[in-house]
Every structure is written in C-alpha cells, then in structure tokens.
Amino acid sequence: MVGESGSGKSTIGRLALGLLPATAGRISFAGTELATAAPEALRTLRRRMQLVFQDPYGSLDPRRTVGAQIADALSIHALLPKAAHAARVGELLAQVGLAPEHAGRYPHAFSGGQRQRIGIARALATGPDLLVADEPVSALDVSVQAQVMALLADLRARLGLAMLFISHDLPVVRHLCDRVIVLYLGRVMEEGPTAEVFARPQHPYTQALLSAAPSLHAAQRRTRILLQGDPPSPAAPPSGCVFRTRCPQAVPACATSIPPLLGTTHRVACINQA
Ligand code: SF4
Numbered sequence: 001m002v003g004e005s006g007s008g009k010s011t012i013g014r015l016a017l018g019l020l021p022a023t024a025g026r027i028s029f030a031g032t033e034l035a036t037a038a039p040e041a042l043r044t045l046r047r048r049m050q051l052v053f054q055d056p057y058g059s060l061d062p063r064r065t066v067g068a069q070i071a072d073a074l075s076i077h078a079l080l081p082k083a084a085h086a087a088r089v090g091e092l093l094a095q096v097g098l099a100p101e102h103a104g105r106y107p108h109a110f111s112g113g114q115r116q117r118i119g120i121a122r123a124l125a126t127g128p129d130l131l132v133a134d135e136p137v138s139a140l141d142v143s144v145q146a147q148v149m150a151l152l153a154d155l156r157a158r159l160g161l162a163m164l165f166i167s168h169d170l171p172v173v174r175h176l177c178d179r180v181i182v183l184y185l186g187r188v189m190e191e192g193p194t195a196e197v198f199a200r201p202q203h204p205y206t207q208a209l210l211s212a213a214p215s216l217h218a219a220q221r222r223t224r225i226l227l228q229g230d231p232p233s234p235a236a237p238p239s240g241c242v243f244r245t246r247c248p249q250a251v252p253a254c255a256t257s258i259p260p261l262l263g264t265t266h267r268v269a270c271i272n273q274a
Helices: 009-016 039-048 066-076 082-095 100-104 112-124 142-159 170-176 194-199 204-212
Strands: 049-052 130-134 162-166 179-184 187-193
Touching: 009 049, 009 130, 009 162, 039 049, 049 112, 066 082, 066 100, 066 112, 082 100, 082 112, 112 142, 130 142, 142 162, 142 170, 162 170, 170 194, 179 194, 179 204, 187 194, 187 204
Parallel strands: 049 130, 130 162
Antiparallel strands: 179 187
C-alpha cells in the first residue's frame, strides 16, 4: 500500500489488525468479520495477524532483554510451556539471521537493522498468517534496508506468509510486492498487480508518484509530473474526487461525484478512465 504521508496507510494497517475500530465498511480476516467477532475468536485471529513496526528503536523496551520481549507473545497467547520458551526464542532469532545467544542481550547492543530483525522475530513468535509491515525499512540506512527487505521476502516465501507492506517508497514496493494499492486521502486511487500498475499507471496520481520515483533503467524513466500544493486535510476532503485539487487532468465534473473504483484485476478510480 503506497501513498504520501497522511494518506491513511498506517490507519488502514491498524484497522486490518483490529487495533482501531472501523467507522464504516467491513474488515474480514479468514472469513471472520472483526467488528462482530466474539472475544475468543478475535483473540485467535490476533495471534494470526501481527504488526512489524516502523521504528526499530522505539518499539523495543530498552530495559528488557530481547529474548524476554520475544517470549512475551508466547506467554500472552499461551502457545508453549514456559520451559520451551528459550528454545523457541532461539529458533526465532535464527530465523531472522541472528544468533540464539543474542536473546540475553538488551536492545542497545544491536544496530538499527538488527533491532528490526528482532521486531520481525517478535512478530513471528505467534506463527502468524499475516504480517502488516508498516514502513519497516524507512528508518534504516539504505544498505541495511536491502538486507531487511530480502529477509522479509525470504520469510514470506519460506513461511507462506501474507504480507501487507505499507510504504511511501515505490522502488521498495516494486521489488517486494505482488499487488499494489495506491492511496490518497484515505481513498484507493488505483489497485492491481504491481508489474502492471508500474508499467501502465492509469490514475493521474499514480502517474505523478511514479514520475517522481528514481529508476536505474532509462526506459523506465518518465517525464516528471509535478503536483501543485499539499494534500488537503483528511478532515475536510474536497467534494467529488479527493484528488481533484491537485490533479493535472481535473475537469468540472470531478467535483460533483466520487469516481468508483472500476476494472477487474487492475482497478482505477478516475472519471477519465471509466
Ligand atoms: S476523477 Fe478527475 S480529478 Fe480525479 S483523478 Fe480523474 S481526472 Fe483527476
């Protein structure tokens, strides 16, 4: 899921995990609607859905060993007898490229990339089916970003995880994601297979985002489309198409109705594409 800051990406990630109540619409996971699920069903679902945080520094408690913090999830969900926690924590650390003996160390002993690996190990502790990764590499150095992305891609393939990857970084999304959702002011502008959307963006907002993204390949470089102004407040969005105040292709009809998301596998919300 991509979009500028303030587009609602993180909010949707938290809604998907049931960490925020939805004011409208439905969110289902594995056939169960979160808003109406019984507490026990919700508890089971929560075990199957985990969050990887953006900030590897702020998301770990500096006063507790990383092993204790990873084991918290095992205790909270009563997944294993306490005597088995240490072995499981060691496995989880090895799974993210760290050593089992790192369990006894405190967060300050690790680099940013290692802390993010610890955050991923903690998220994997419950054996989730879905990881929501909210800008998981944006706080890291570029060289470390590639390593953590490779780890996430490897875990996804090896463990059969579904992953909702939230980012404002288009090259990262292109590298990692099968499908992409482009969000603007809380609304989906375009959605489809990543390769297709990147090769043939249909929505003016996606076209502008992609025109600003760096590319090493000359054939993929586009003429830069500069968007005027800042996004409006999500609390007071424009009428009709929420993108119309910055859209280079806007026409008067864009102010009167919200364009529906149309298409089959590649969908676009723009009256010019209807
Ligand atoms: S509906 Fe109008 S304002 Fe919105 S993206 Fe399309 S052309 Fe631009």
